[in-house]
Amino acid sequence: MQRDLFSFERDWYEPLRAIRSLGSQAPSIAHQGELAAARRQHLGQFFTPDAIAAFMWSFVSGWKVNRLIRILDNSVGSGRLLQYADPERHAVYGVDVHADVIQQCQKVFEDVGFHCEFRQAGMEDIHPARFDIALINPPFSIHLESPHLQTLECTTWGRYGARTSALSHNYAVHQALEAANIVVALLPITTAESMIAGEQGDRSKRRAAGLFELPGDAFKLEGANVRTAVVVFDRYRDRPSDFVRAVVDDLAKPGPDIGLHFEDRSFGEARLRLQKLDDSVPFITRAVTGDKSVMVSHDGRRIRLSFACGFNEAMVLNTVLVKRIYSRDGHRLPRGFRYSGQGLLDMETYLVQDDPVAAFGQLLDRIGSVGGNPQLAPGFMEHFRRRMRRSARQAIPLRHVAWTTGAGSRDQVSGIAKETHKVDATRWASPLIKAGDEVQFDREADGRYRYELHGVWYHLSVDELNARFAVENVSEGWEVVHEGLCARFPDQAAALRSRVKALGVDQWLDWEFQVDDLVETLLKPTGCVVAWEQGCGKSRLALALILVSGAKHGLIVVESRLIEEMLKEIGQLPIAADQVKVIESAADLGDLRQINLISYERLRMPVDKAASARVTYAHRLRRRIGLLVADEGERLANPTSDQSRALWQLSARRRFVLTGSPIPN
DNA sequence: CCTTTCCACCTCATTCGTGC
DNA sequence: GCACGAATGAGGTGGAAAGG
Known part of the structure; x- marks a missing residue:
């Protein structure tokens, strides 16, 4: 039943041959900058022309054995590389990210009677094993990023940690080498050469049996412009000098015999080992009772x-x-x-x-x-x-009072236009207001001001209003922008104030605004950012937050050089020495007090570097902290830095950030 | 004189590597 | 960890050089 190589008569494969690859249909790009976007579109999908498929197949077509030969293609597309397989001699397996072609493959190959398994999955989602042959033409230069990547030589550090990123064509070959005894791969010439030169690990060099440079226009019909080569890898090589290198000028001739080592025995079932959700078994197994x-x-x-x-x-x-x-x-x-x-x-x-x-x-x-x-x-x-x-x-926003001059202090104001301007500068046909025109404004619930012009209502913010109009009948003064939580929850605020008194905190947090702010911030159930200027007593506030909140374990995170200062500050206050602990070693983690101090550096440090780099102080303290105070909050500007992530990892119930400079210059 | 091949150069998103 | 610069391309183009 195996078809003759290099004869392309109509046969069972015809329906799949009619499919055109996404890459060949993609419009050509105008310049290199569109390359990445184009790849996202066509997924790097370019099918193998039949002549090249036949050439690649010719290396393995001579293998006859009394069992099914298991063939893998980890980016199968429309199955071009599997078209010369014989249902009586071969079992074929393939995955591809493109769902449409996979469904058609499964149907056509199944109908011919193949033992086959086609799954919709990326090569990053499978850990294939126990194959005899891998025939691959992977997508080139697609960036794979998945926590499921196998730990192969070609993987690098990625978004999900070490060994979670790879280049598609490199990864495909290494995966195939891992999964199969014999690998026939179509690769960009540069990658092919680096593999046989041993730049991608010694193993690929030792197994390389031949490299066959294809003509430059091999993929022209597919609409791709790239120099490629077919590389053949064996199970092992008897002598490294057996390596064959040739330039293919006639694709209608089979490849040379390079003495591949075919393994006649087989060990266990070939498996794709999909890491994705397996829907082959029912998800719901509960009995049907009719109880709704x-x-x-x-x-x-x-x-x-x-x-x-x-x-x-x-x-x-x-x-x-x-x-x-x-x-x-x-x-x-x-x-x-x-x-x-x-x-x-x-x-x-x-x-x-x-x-x-x-x-x-x-x-x-x-x-x-x-x-x-x-x-x-x-x-x-x-x-x-x-x-x-x-x-x-x-x-609810914290209490906010601002000094205003001009509009902002009344519900109804009138203003005289400072200069002639368009009502809406972004619109071409917007009406004009002339210098000296008087306009009446009403304040809306959202704080903006509303005015009417030629029967149309427009809105201005306080700042815009003040910029465009000289506002009359107002005076300057403090304006309450937000009332704040104390005003909204007077009972809770009063309870907190009496707690402050009972604990004697007001004895040493003696500036009025300090207690006000303490109560205001503590009314926030999960925390907030406190931006106080230098010298307002941020360290005292940190201590007060922990004491007044009544948290069992509070943690203050400071820069390491400030721990001494913090301790000195605590020494001046009526806080018992056994209430305070500086976390400096693994032993301290088992003995937390109400007020605990730790430096950012230590928080992100592994407890025992030799045992595990992942188990940091933050990891050990996770979910044990009732109230967290992060001093020098500007250090957390980058959410992906180790110290920010360590702080998140703590997952404290309430989190307060103290900073002197909340907005960077 | 016409066609094919070769070569340098364009451009820029993206990734990779390095030094601090 | 971070900023920065180098490297790279299932590429494209125009013109020179080579070939028929």
Whole structure:
């Protein structure tokens, strides 16, 4: 049944041959700057021309053995490289990121009677093993980035840590070498040469059996302009000098016999080992009972649905989760996100709505719409309302008073235009206001000012208004921009103030604004940024925050050189020595006090470098801190720096950042 | 005289490597 | 960790040189 090489009659492969690759359909680029964008479009998909496929196949076509020969293509496309396989002699396996072609491959190869497995997956999603032959023409120069990458020589440091980034064609070859005894690969000439020269690890050099330079126009029909070579790797080589290097001028001739070592025995089943979600087994195994109740409970911020009936579970989950989603095209999903409706099961989603209860009601309606009967777990609504109050309070801005001259201090003002200007400078036909015109303004609820011109209402911010108009009938003075939390929650504020007194904190936090700010910030349930000028007593505020909040374990993070100063400051205050601890060694971690001090440097340092680089002080302190105070908050400007990440890793319940310069110059 | 091949150069997003 | 610079390209173009 095997077709003759180099004869291209109509046959079973015809439907797949009709597919055109994305790369060959892509419009040509105008200059190099569009290269990367074009690659994102066509996924680096260029199919192998039949003549080259035949040439590559000719190296392995002579192998006859009394079992199925297992062939892998880790970027199979439309299966061009597998078209000379014989259902009675070969089992074919392939993956590709492009779903359309994969489905068609599976159908056509299956119909011919192949033992085959085609899956929609990137080569980064599989860990193939136990193949006899890998025939590959990988996408070139696509940047792979996945936590699932195998630890091959070609991997580098990536977004997900060490060995999580690689170049597609390099990775494809190394993966094939790992998975198969014999590898026939089509590569850019530069990569091919670096592999046989041993620049990509000794193993690829030792296994290299031949390099065949293809004509420069080999991929012209596919619309690609690249110099390529076919590289053949053996299981092993008897003598390195057996290496064959040749220039192919006639693609209609088979490759030379280079004495490949074919292994007649086989060990175990060939496997693609997909790392993605496996949908080959049912996800829902609950019995169908007809009980439509859906128990709605929560686990932290996650909303849990529990079911009594498998059918009901399927119906409800399908309508809530909607569909499976994947990261693609550089768009990375939040960790743990698999379904487009998953956000509906996150309580925080509802808390940020204008009306959280109504929004949550929609989730219950949605469950009801497919026959579910939602029942709230005892205490669920109480928890939900508590979280609502908490998030509402966190959203209220701190008290803010500003010195204003001009508009801003009244609800209705009139202004005289300083100079002739357009009402909306961004619009061409915008009406004009002439210098000296008088305009009446009304303040809106959002703080902007509204005025009418030729029957149309326009809006101006306070700053714009003051810039454009000389404002009359106002005086300058302090204006309260935001009332703040003390005014909104007077009872809680009073309770905090009496606590401050009871603890005697007001004895040493003796400037009036210090206690005011302390109470204001402590009313924030999860914390805030406190920007005080130098010399206002930030270190005292840090101590007061911990003491007044009543946290069991508070942590103050400071620069290492400031720890001494901090201790000196504490020495002057009526704070018992056994309340304070400076964390300097692993032993200190087991003995936390109410006030703990640590430096940024130590926080991100491994506790025991020899044992693990991952277990840092921050890691050991994770979730043990009730209230965290980060001094010199400007050090956290870069959210990806080690010290910022260490601070996040702590996951303290309440977090306060103190800084003298919140806005960098 | 016409066609093909070769070569230098263009341009810029992206990645990779290095020194501090 | 960070900033910065070098390297690179499933490329493209125009003109010179070589070939027929």
